[in-house]
Amino acid sequence: MKTLTLTAPAKLNLFLHINGRRADGYHELETLFTMLEYGDELTFSLIKQDIVEIGGDVAGIPLQENLIYRAAEALRPHKKSPFGAHVQLVKKLPMGGGVGGGSSDAATTLLALNTLWQCDLSLDQLADIGLSLGADVPVFVRGKTALAQGVGEKLSPYTLAKKHYLVVFPNVHVGTVEVFTHPELPRNTPKLPEGWTIDQTHNDCQALVKKLYPEVEKTLSWLLKYAPSRMTGTGGCCFAEFDSAQAAQRVLEQLPSHWTGFVTQSASESIAHRQLAAWRKDEVK
Ligand SMILES: C[C@](O)(CO)[C@H](O)COP(=O)(O)OP(=O)(O)OC[C@H]1O[C@@H](n2ccc(N)nc2=O)[C@H](O)[C@@H]1O
Numbered sequence: 001m002k003t004l005t006l007t008a009p010a011k012l013n014l015f016l017h018i019n020g021r022r023a024d025g026y027h028e029l030e031t032l033f034t035m036l037e038y039g040d041e042l043t044f045s046l047i048k049q050d051i052v053e054i055g056g057d058v059a060g061i062p063l064q065e066n067l068i069y070r071a072a073e074a075l076r077p078h079k080k081s082p083f084g085a086h087v088q089l090v091k092k093l094p095m096g097g098g099v100g101g102g103s104s105d106a107a108t109t110l111l112a113l114n115t116l117w118q119c120d121l122s123l124d125q126l127a128d129i130g131l132s133l134g135a136d137v138p139v140f141v142r143g144k145t146a147l148a149q150g151v152g153e154k155l156s157p158y159t160l161a162k163k164h165y166l167v168v169f170p171n172v173h174v175g176t177v178e179v180f181t182h183p184e185l186p187r188n189t190p191k192l193p194e195g196w197t198i199d200q201t202h203n204d205c206q207a208l209v210k211k212l213y214p215e216v217e218k219t220l221s222w223l224l225k226y227a228p229s230r231m232t233g234t235g236g237c238c239f240a241e242f243d244s245a246q247a248a249q250r251v252l253e254q255l256p257s258h259w260t261g262f263v264t265q266s267a268s269e270s271i272a273h274r275q276l277a278a279w280r281k282d283e284v285k
């Protein structure tokens with residue numbers, strides 16, 4: 001039976017502007033996503049029984065609520081294989097951290113099972129299915145550094161120089177819904193002008209989350225002593241940007257023990273896509 005192991009990468013929102021709120025409560029955003037080389041490990045194995053099982057670090061999430069399961073079930077109508085799937089998860093990304101772990105697990109499941117179950121859907125079709133699972137899923141399906149608009153689903157490719165990041169989880173789980181429904185969230189940042197530069201950007205959630213979660217405030221102040229730093233998404237992870245892995249590693253070594261962090265680098269193409277392409281190449285040999 002076939003087995004495929006993929007890394008479901010983390011993302012950073014290098015900036016996050018909120019331009020308005022739609023009638024359905026969702027927010028119009030402008031955000032720059034970059035893919036990171038670090039993520040959860042998912043191993044997909046075909047199984048005889050036509051069911052979807054998840055093993056490993058499921059962290060008390062009921063099966064039916066796990067985004068891996070929901071992604072697999074969303075593909076079911078397109079499947080041409082008689083087999084089910086067992087997904088073994090090694091969770092490395094903090095939940096509710098703003099690094100998109102759940103969304104990336106879902107997108108990686110769509111990519112892997114699209115191949116293993118011979119669904120043969122295009123990336124456009126997978127991104128559409130992904131959007132029904134979460135606003136952040138399409139960017140992981142496409143797997144490229146991208147400028148996102150709309151609720152996060154209108155993606156345009158964007159080229160960025162490779163950078164090294166120290167990503168710190170302040171040990172507080174920040175709820176996306178809590179931030180987006182908060183009355184004090186700024187929601188009226190003007191759209192970026194033509195020819196904008198990164199120094200014209202910010203994260204509209206950062207001041208509010210710092211106020212609600214003092215630990216995020218402390219993390220950012222600590223990181224800012226070493227490098228330009230910001231919060232990602234709706235938090236609580238914060239990232240500091242460096243030109244070399246060694247410089248990032250030196251700061252990680254000094255990280256206070258009540259926080260956790262990892263050093264990684266940005267990737268213009270998602271590691272999951274590269275691994276899947278390599279696996280497919282081996283298959284046809
Ligand atoms: C903030 C970001 O992480 C930026 O990358 C994402 O836009 C959030 O993406 P996500 O976690 O995949 O979000 P979803 O699971 O689709 O939505 C969670 C909740 O966030 C709010 N939400 C999300 C995206 C958006 N553009 N506007 C919103 O108001 C809604 O209250 C929604 O109920």
Ligand SMILES: Nc1ncnc2c1ncn2[C@@H]1O[C@H](COP(=O)(O)OP(=O)(O)OP(=O)(O)O)[C@@H](O)[C@H]1O
Nearest residue numbers: 066067095096097098099100101102103105136233
């Ligand atoms: N496989 C999964 N991994 C992580 N979270 C999952 C998974 N399946 C469901 N969830 C639920 O999704 C919630 C959000 O998880 P996620 O790790 O994507 O948060 P996040 O990093 O803040 O995401 P974002 O940046 O997209 O807001 C979790 O609190 C959890 O209840």
